[in-house]
Structures are given as C-alpha cells and as structure tokens.
Amino acid sequence: MxxxxxxxxxxxxxxxxxxxxxxxxxxxxxxxxxxxxxxxxxxxxxxxxxxxxxxxxxxxxxxxxxxxxxxxxxxxxxxxxxxxxxxYVQWKRLQRTGLKQLQTANLSLFERTRHFKVYCSNVVPGFLQTPGYAAALLRAIATFRGLPDDVADAVTARMNRSRILHENGRTFAIVLEETVLRYRLGDAGVMAGQLGSLLSAMDLPSVSLGIIPAAAERSMWAIESFTAFDDRRVDHEPLSASVKITAPDEVDQYLKAFGALHQHAVYGADARALIVRAIEALH
Incomplete structure (x- = not known):
C-alpha cells in the first residue's frame, strides 16, 4: 500500500x-x-x-x-x-503566477520518459484531455485557488505537451476508475467530446487503456491518482501539494498498487462498452 x-x-x-x-x-x-x-x-x-x-x-x-x-x-x-x-511543494507555491507555468515545468520529464503508468480515480489524465475538458478542469482549479486567469494559455500548453502520445518509442499504460467517466467537468457536450476522445485514444498503438468497473469486486481499493515515469519516479497530487516520490521502496509500492489495479480493469470491447454507456447517460 x-x-x-x-x-x-x-x-x-x-x-x-x-x-x-x-x-x-x-x-x-x-x-x-x-x-x-x-x-x-x-x-x-x-x-x-x-x-x-x-x-x-x-x-x-x-x-x-x-x-x-x-x-x-x-x-x-x-x-x-x-x-x-x-x-513536496505546495500548490500555492507552484501556481502563484498561474497555471501555464505548471504545464511547462515538467515538459522535459515527459519528453525523456519512455514508459508511463497512470492511474486516475478522479479526472481524465492530462495527456488524454480534450481542450474543452482541460479548460473546465483548469478553470475550476484556478477559481478554487484564486489564481491569475491564464486558463487559455494553460490549455494550449497542456495540449502541446500531449503531443507525446503520437511520438514513437513511448508506451502509456493507463487505468481509470469508471467513476472518472461519470464525473462532469464542463457541460454534456464537453463530456461527450472527452469520452469520445477516450474511445479514439484506445486505437493508438502506444496506449493501453483499462477501466475498473464501479461494480467490480476488488482486493485493491481506489487510491489517489498518480503517474509513474519509467518506473523510477512517481508523482501524485493531493489537494494541497505536488508530491514527487523517488525513494525506490516507495516507488515500488506504487508500482505494486498499479499492478493490482490493472488486474481489476477491463480492456478492449468491455472498456469501450463502459465509455459508451457513460456517453449515453449524458442524454
């Protein structure tokens, strides 16, 4: 754990x-x-x-x-x-000048990473977000934290960072909780676009997208969202701070957790069916 x-x-x-x-x-x-x-x-x-x-x-x-x-x-x-x-850096320190800077701060880390493992229990991961979904999420963050309004620039920077999905030599193993498909950020149109984009992402050869059904019987509980970079570093984001984990024993715990969560997920046609049902529920 x-x-x-x-x-x-x-x-x-x-x-x-x-x-x-x-x-x-x-x-x-x-x-x-x-x-x-x-x-x-x-x-x-x-x-x-x-x-x-x-x-x-x-x-x-x-x-x-x-x-x-x-x-x-x-x-x-x-x-x-x-x-x-x-x-361990508080968000108020990282985001004091707005959200755009944060989108570019880790760009070199993303560019040098070859193997990503991502688990999300609350939102769609950043490099799978559509502009509409990213704008809704980042605006909510800016409002909650009272940050300068640079949401449009931050969305552009996030989309630019997402280009790595289409570059050769990388793999993205992604596991989402089904509830992520149901949490509404933006209106029904924004959510429909985001869910449709997830279906398209599943066709990318570099992406393995699994979804843990809400009704799944499980031995590994839902935990905070996190990203592992080449199995050597883990970042996760509780409400108040950004946490970077590099101690090997702690990184190993997150990798073990990812393996267990991966076992609970469904893939392929079963995952697509969950996304389609979430789209249908918007109407």
Whole structure:
C-alpha cells in the first residue's frame, strides 16, 4: 500500500540529511553547543536541525560544514537539501503566477520518459484531455485557488505537451476508475467530446487503456491518482501539494498498487462498452 503521508519521501530525505549533519559534527569531535558557538546561533537551533525538526537554509549548511572543517561537503549537502525541498511543494507555491507555468515545468520529464503508468480515480489524465475538458478542469482549479486567469494559455500548453502520445518509442499504460467517466467537468457536450476522445485514444498503438468497473469486486481499493515515469519516479497530487516520490521502496509500492489495479480493469470491447454507456447517460 502506498504511504499514507504524502510528504513521507520529503521527510525521509530530510531525516537522511540531518543524519549526515550529525555525522559531520561527530567526526569533527565537537558538541552541539560548540557547533552553535562557532556558527553564531543557539544550541537549540543546532538540535532542531540535527533532529530534522527545522529545515536548514543553504547558509546554515555552509556554516555547519565550515564549523566542522568539512567545507568540501557543503555543496553536496546543499544539493540534497534542495532536492528534499522539491519533493513536496505546495500548490500555492507552484501556481502563484498561474497555471501555464505548471504545464511547462515538467515538459522535459515527459519528453525523456519512455514508459508511463497512470492511474486516475478522479479526472481524465492530462495527456488524454480534450481542450474543452482541460479548460473546465483548469478553470475550476484556478477559481478554487484564486489564481491569475491564464486558463487559455494553460490549455494550449497542456495540449502541446500531449503531443507525446503520437511520438514513437513511448508506451502509456493507463487505468481509470469508471467513476472518472461519470464525473462532469464542463457541460454534456464537453463530456461527450472527452469520452469520445477516450474511445479514439484506445486505437493508438502506444496506449493501453483499462477501466475498473464501479461494480467490480476488488482486493485493491481506489487510491489517489498518480503517474509513474519509467518506473523510477512517481508523482501524485493531493489537494494541497505536488508530491514527487523517488525513494525506490516507495516507488515500488506504487508500482505494486498499479499492478493490482490493472488486474481489476477491463480492456478492449468491455472498456469501450463502459465509455459508451457513460456517453449515453449524458442524454
């Protein structure tokens, strides 16, 4: 089962960084009090950093290393600190200038990925969205979060990113909950267009689209939507933040979950029948 805390990867990375700092101090043979005196801060701050209760700044890390005679380790620690900071990023930070920037931020990741595994329990995944559906979804997000209105530009950027579906050398294994077909984003016309586009996507040689029937008896429950990139990184998006998971043991849990969810899905004619029924229910 995937971790219950969306920030668990970031917490683990911060704990590992704190352990490295403790080892550096111990190797230098100084106490936390002496370290604090050399750095010009309180002993309590040294303790909070070393116990991963306070995230150090880049300057804190450089001062720590200098106080311990380990200046050669500062650059590595700064890089590790920034990586931990990027694992769990609140949406208000990512989207402060609007939604277009977010659509382009991961473009290089999408372009270098060859094998995608995608599970969605709430919305159609981004690279299968029609412009109408994407506009309805992104406008809802912008309104909810009080963001600048750049929805039209964000939709254009999302459609541009979706071109990878038609490029050679990639595979897309996608599993949707049947409820995704029923949640209305936009009016009936927008939803009909989106569902029809899913039928077309099933004809693409790079796409394997499975749908888990709502009535299916299951051993794997519905979880948060996520995307796995080449089985090495998993991104998922709870309401408040964007979470990037790279720790191998956690990535493996998501891959295991995907395998179980894949087993519950139907494909081919059975999946098409579920989509057609959802289209018919719009009228």
């Amino acid at each position: 995937p971790p219950t805390s969306p920030s668990s990867s970031a917490q683990a990375a911060r704990a590992a960084l704190a352990a490295r700092l403790r080892d550096i101090r111990l190797d230098a043979g100084i106490t936390k009090r002496e370290l604090a005196a050399r750095c010009g801060w309180s002993e309590a701050k040294s303790s909070r950093i070393e116990n991963a209760r306070t995230a150090p700044s880049d300057d804190d890390l450089r001062a720590w290393c200098h106080a311990c005679g380990a200046d050669d380790q500062a650059a590595s620690l700064v890089a590790a600190n920034r990586q931990a900071d990027s694992m």
